[in-house]
Amino acid sequence: MKWIKVVFKNVFLTGTLLCSLMIITVLVSIQMWQSTEEGRLPAKTAVVLHAVNNNLVDLDVDISVPEIVSGGDGNESYLIKNEMTIPLEDNEEIPVRIYRPRGEGPFPITLYYHGGAFMKGYGGLETHDNIIRSIASKTGNVVIAPAxxxxxxxxxxxxxxxSYKALLWAENHAEMLGGDKDMxxxxxxxxxxxxxxxxxxxARDRKGPDLAAQVLFYPITTFQEIPLSSRETYDSGYYLLSKSIMYQARESYTPQQTMWAHPYTSPLQAKNLHDLPPALIITAEFDPLRDEGESYAKRLHEAGVPVHVTRYRGVMHGFVSFYEVMQSGRSGMEEAVVFLKDIQNGSVNQSEEFIVHVENQPQGWKRMRDQTEAFAIAVYLLGRTGTEMIAEEYSFN
Incomplete structure (x- = not known):
């Protein structure tokens, strides 16, 4: 019996030592990932960026689905999904994805235009399906997303x-979709x-449809060369958008330099921003597009457009799309939902002073949750990296 106790003691001590080493390894790794030349990142932002930049996850599968760090929107089962097409000239058409609530309505309508640098292969309905679906479930709106x-x-x-034709199509088919063409x-x-x-x-220039609101997540607002500190500071691509991609987008989408000054490509320099719908603009601290989004908000304010702009600290470009694993992403999503509901209730007004509101990093239990989830994700990432290294070693041998 004595030898059994010795064995169990040794196993316990070995297990404790291994667990301690694992915890130390994970904590040290997170500390390293948090340290950047541009500043110290929150733990959750650091592990997500490490995962993405090292190709350790499939964004459509690994990041948005794990039950340990995400929860679906409870209202999604009440949504109806439709895949349709919108006709264009010359017998062409574009796909459109629609999420709408069950029931008769009429429900407010929101058109969602996905990101992706205007270029094929960088974004589409599939890469943005989670955010499109979530907006529909949280707002109770008919959400129409044209490709x-x-x-x-x-x-x-x-x-x-x-995109404008999709807006006209939405207005003309509002009744069929259970939507309210006046909202x-x-x-x-x-x-x-x-x-x-x-x-x-x-819509303003072509006399309709009248729009109730515009919600812009970290928007591109200029194709012109103007001094913007955030473009210079966060241009490496580590924060999910690089200067090289922005130049590639400009060369692909606007190959003629005369296009760069058009108000329909560079609204920041548009001469007339009057009579536009109330706007919510959300920017991210670690984002090359931060300054132009906030500058555009200021120009809207100067034109008499009711505008609210919020800068989220400690996050990168595209953070709202990570709402399932990032508290700040959830907060950004909720802010957009509340803004749309306020618009529908007629409670959004122009403020006298232009202010960039700053949303600090999550605190309290939300901070604890982010840190716990960051640790769990880091364990997964390090375990996956180790497994892949072992697999490569045996394959090589």
Missing amino acids: YRLAPEHIFPAAVED ISVMGDSAGGNIATVVSQM
């Missing part, structure tokens, strides 16, 4: 003309944010 044509095959103004808003992220605010201009 506008992409560069380099289709240059400006194809994307914005397709239509537009939303978009990154390149899609550019398209959303450009469509707002087009």
Whole structure:
């Protein structure tokens, strides 16, 4: 019996030692990932960026689905999903994905324009399905997401003309979809944010449809060369958008330099921003597009457009799409939902002073949750890296 106790004691001590080593390894790894030349990252942001930049996860599978760190929207089972097409000229058409609540309605309508640098292979309905679906479930709106044509095959103004046609199509088919044609808003992220605010201009310039609101997540607002500190500071690509991709997008989508100054590509420099719908603009601290989004918000304010702009600290470009694993992403999503509901209730007004509101990193139990989840994700990432290294070693041998 004595030898059994000795064995169990040794096993216990060995197990304790291994667990301690694992914990230390994970904590040291997170500390390293948090340290960047541009500043110290929150733990959750650091592990997500490490995973993405080292190709350790499939964004459509690993990041958005794990039950240990995410929970679906409880109302999603009440949504109806439709895949349709919108006709264009010359017998062409574009796909459109629709999520709408069950019931008769009429429900408010939101058009969502996906991001992706205006180029094929960088974004589409599948990469943005989680955010499109979540907006529908949280707002109770009919959400219509058109897959506008992409560069380099289709240059400006194809994307914005397709997107405006989708708006007209939504108005004309509102009753069929159970939607309210008198309560239509537009939303978009990154390149899609550019398209959303450009469509707002087009609707004004072309006498309709009247829009209730525009919600822009970290939008591109200029194709011109102007001094923007955030573009220089966060241009490496580590924060999910690089200067090289922005230049590639400009060359593909707007190959002629005369296009760069057009108000439908660079709304930041547009001469007329009056009579546009109330806007919510959300920016990220570690994002090359941060400054132009906030500058555009200021120009809207100066034009008399009710605008609210919030900078989220400690996060990167595209963070709202990570709402399932990032508290700040959830907060950004909730802010957009509340804004749309306030618009529908008629409770959004112009403020006298322009202010960039700053949303600090999560605190309290939300901070604890983010840190716990960051540790869990780091364990998974390190375990996956180790497994792949072992597999490669045996394969080589």
